[in-house]
Amino acid sequence: MNMVERPRRLRQSAGVRRLVAETRLHPANLVLPMFVVEGLAEPRPIASMPGVVQHSMTSLAAAARQAQQAGVGGLMLFGVSAHKDAIGSEAVNPHGILAAGVRTLAAAVPGLPIIADLCLDEFTDHGHCGVLDEQGQVANDATLIQYRKMATVLAEAGATMVGTSGMMDGQVGAVRDALDKAGYVDTLVLAYAAKYASAFYGPFREAVASSLRGDRRSYQQDPANGVEARREVRLDIAEGADIVMVKPALGYLDVLAEVSAMVDVPTAAYVVSGEYAMVEAAAANGWIDRDRAVLEALTSVRRAGAAIICTYWAVEVANWLGERS
Ligand code: PBG
Numbered sequence: 001m002n003m004v005e006r007p008r009r010l011r012q013s014a015g016v017r018r019l020v021a022e023t024r025l026h027p028a029n030l031v032l033p034m035f036v037v038e039g040l041a042e043p044r045p046i047a048s049m050p051g052v053v054q055h056s057m058t059s060l061a062a063a064a065r066q067a068q069q070a071g072v073g074g075l076m077l078f079g080v081s082a083h084k085d086a087i088g089s090e091a092v093n094p095h096g097i098l099a100a101g102v103r104t105l106a107a108a109v110p111g112l113p114i115i116a117d118l119c120l121d122e123f124t125d126h127g128h129c130g131v132l133d134e135q136g137q138v139a140n141d142a143t144l145i146q147y148r149k150m151a152t153v154l155a156e157a158g159a160t161m162v163g164t165s166g167m168m169d170g171q172v173g174a175v176r177d178a179l180d181k182a183g184y185v186d187t188l189v190l191a192y193a194a195k196y197a198s199a200f201y202g203p204f205r206e207a208v209a210s211s212l213r214g215d216r217r218s219y220q221q222d223p224a225n226g227v228e229a230r231r232e233v234r235l236d237i238a239e240g241a242d243i244v245m246v247k248p249a250l251g252y253l254d255v256l257a258e259v260s261a262m263v264d265v266p267t268a269a270y271v272v273s274g275e276y277a278m279v280e281a282a283a284a285n286g287w288i289d290r291d292r293a294v295l296e297a298l299t300s301v302r303r304a305g306a307a308i309i310c311t312y313w314a315v316e317v318a319n320w321l322g323e324r325s
Pocket residue numbers: 117119120121129165166200201202203204216271272273274
């Protein structure tokens with residue numbers, strides 16, 4: 001045996017492995033998505049997302065404080081409206097559930113970045129991310145008018161960032177322009193730049209009591225396409241995106257790696273509801289080691305280049321990392 005290179009030497013003990021690890025998770029990398037539901041008195045479990053709840057306004061504030069204690073990097077808020085209509089009127093109501101939730105968070109956890117979801121699907125009775133034309137198709141430019149109003153409402157409520165998740169063409173530019181004209185030049189835009197029409201959003205539909213029939217394939221990306229993600233990212237950055245996101249995460253690590261290599265803004269990735277549910281369901285059956293699977297999944301997303309990971313495990317993992325470091 002005359003081996004010059006023995007890669008296993010670097011794997012011989014926990015201490016050496018820790019020393020040479022190329023990728024590290026830190027609580028600050030993790031963003032916790034949260035759901036607040038209009039009219040809810042007590043938090044309500046989401047059956048398809050064990051461990052995740054729909055919040056009341058009171059439980060939202062308490063959970064936000066726990067997340068801040070754990071050291072997470074930010075919070076992302078979705079509001080579930082009790083008053084849905086064709087154009088998503090409640091989305092642009094300064095007293096609507098999402099704006100109210102943002103105000104609650106801003107007061108509960110000062111200093112912690114708050115990302116408000118900027119999309120109409122929790123506010124439309126048809127469940128689409130935009131308004132519809134006479135043929136029932138999602139009308140791109142008419143939707144942008146609503147997004148512009150929604151952006152200023154959310155900024156006024158105290159959102160640090162708006163998360164443009166609707167996949168309308170020109171949405172980042174429209175929102176940036178509306179924010180700037182209203183004086184919110186420092187409100188950041190987190191662009192869901194490459195968002196795919198994914199079956200892995202299934203449990204989220206329960207979380208936001210979605211009324212969607214049909215699918216979003218006429219606006220979200222085809223899972224078959226990677227080059228197209230580069231185009232979406234290029235356009236969003238040209239329109240002023242401060243951060244670009246790839247979503248879902250685990251099935252799209254190739255896209256995430258390519259996007260991270262291509263841009264000079266921070267990249268984010270969203271480990272979505274179905275990705276969460278798969279791990280939880282397998283673990284509940286005793287088929288995988290839950291904690292290891294969770295860390296492996298999040299480490300993989302980080303290794304692929306995401307500076308920011310949106311994950312329903314954010315608080316739990318932040319607590320683990322705090323204990324282990
Ligand atoms: C839509 C939106 C979705 C998710 C976040 N924002 C669902 C969709 O596009 O159908 C999914 C998040 C998840 O599955 O965890 N605004």
